[in-house]
Amino acid sequence: MPEEVLFETEQSMSRADIATYLRTVADNLEGGDAITLEAGDQSVTLEPPAQPTFEVKAEREGPVDGSGELSIELELEWDENADGGTEGDGELRIE
Template structure:
């Protein structure tokens, strides 16, 4: 299935800022409409009543440096 990326942003923030962003996102998800905005992009999407929630925690190791990093992802999925 072809993938079409509609919106992406990635920036460093404090834990507090991230928590505020996730709280605002949770409120939008609960309302059924999510508005995504950045300096260069805008996207709006309707969330159905019962999407699938995936939570994933990974530890990744850089093959060249041996440096480890963690990724914590919250993902919603649904079909139209």
């Protein structure tokens, strides 16, 4: 399926600043509000449904026997014309 990037930004920032962004997303999700992303001349507003699919992934990229790059990816997915998610592999816990 073709992919169209609607918004993308990447920058180094403090853990506290990242937490502030995540809290804003969490507050908007909990309140049923749209989420607007803005950076420079880019802007997009999305309205997640009541039951989007939530994907969490931890990755390590690089050689098996050397240093690599670690990442945590948090992704919300939903069909533009649907209001529901899919069953997962079990209850997610983040500590």
